Amino acid sequence: MVTLIQKIYICYSLKIFNMENLLTRSISALIYAGLFLFAILFSKETYIGLITIFAGISLWEFSKIIGLKNIIPYILLLVLSIFAYKGNSTLEKTWTLFLLALSILSGIKLLINLFSEGFKKRNKFGSIIIQIEYVVLSFFFLMLLPFINNEYHPNIIIYIILIIWTNDSFAYLVGKNIGKNKLFERVSPKKTIEGFIGGLVFAIIVGGIIGKYSNEFSILNWVIIALIISVFGTLGDLIESKFKRQANVKDSGSIMPGHGGLLDRLDSLFFLAPFVYLYIHFLM
Numbered sequence: 001m002v003t004l005i006q007k008i009y010i011c012y013s014l015k016i017f018n019m020e021n022l023l024t025r026s027i028s029a030l031i032y033a034g035l036f037l038f039a040i041l042f043s044k045e046t047y048i049g050l051i052t053i054f055a056g057i058s059l060w061e062f063s064k065i066i067g068l069k070n071i072i073p074y075i076l077l078l079v080l081s082i083f084a085y086k087g088n089s090t091l092e093k094t095w096t097l098f099l100l101a102l103s104i105l106s107g108i109k110l111l112i113n114l115f116s117e118g119f120k121k122r123n124k125f126g127s128i129i130i131q132i133e134y135v136v137l138s139f140f141f142l143m144l145l146p147f148i149n150n151e152y153h154p155n156i157i158i159y160i161i162l163i164i165w166t167n168d169s170f171a172y173l174v175g176k177n178i179g180k181n182k183l184f185e186r187v188s189p190k191k192t193i194e195g196f197i198g199g200l201v202f203a204i205i206v207g208g209i210i211g212k213y214s215n216e217f218s219i220l221n222w223v224i225i226a227l228i229i230s231v232f233g234t235l236g237d238l239i240e241s242k243f244k245r246q247a248n249v250k251d252s253g254s255i256m257p258g259h260g261g262l263l264d265r266l267d268s269l270f271f272l273a274p275f276v277y278l279y280i281h282f283l284m
Helices: 002-042 044-066 072-086 093-115 124-144 154-178 193-213 219-247 262-283
Strands: 182-184 188-192
Touching (some): 002 044, 044 072, 044 124, 044 219, 044 262, 072 124, 093 124, 093 219, 124 262, 154 188, 154 193, 154 219, 154 262, 182 193, 193 219, 219 262
Antiparallel strands (some): 182 188
């Protein structure tokens, strides 16, 4: 009888815990989404300001993961935020292209490291460089994403976030229900090939729908953007997972109750930003 009562108590406690955890996650997600949406729609100043704050927090979380805190990446982040605020006329096109090339090459280097075996050790200088390459430059192009010919188009970033949400949601649903083949087990054991394909397909569908009803780009361009978002968003999540695995930590932080850190929530978005920016401004 005692054993049965104990089992009932444990099951009831777990149920209450899961309900409380779900409520915490939901409230945290609503606050985060509401703040993000308000900043995007209110003005370009609030958008750039919030992204700068998010970048600073993510940089702080990442510095803890790699075990190095230095002021240089924060100074560079502030300088680039001012450039983004003043518009591309302040930062000459050649410099923008140079920083984009550097960011793209850095992303490729991170992808090579993702698929390499073992863990790479870095000295102090190398750790500062990886903070700039991985976080600062990526967030800089996230700031620039909604700007076309120096005009602010908030719908662009909203549509991109919608595609990311679609990709992540359906990757989870498809992977959970029919996923059998692991995508990258040694870095992220829960991701499956079936889930990745499911997320990709639905992201492309949503991209096509956006292209049909939006005024920014054509259907084909939104489909290609959705493809870039799905692929590089997934890779960005895997890259952050490898950094955390190297540091032997579960979450990048605890600023979002029930979700972890901001770096955990934004890893897909800021990593894909330079690649989407490249397509929109130079390949379309």
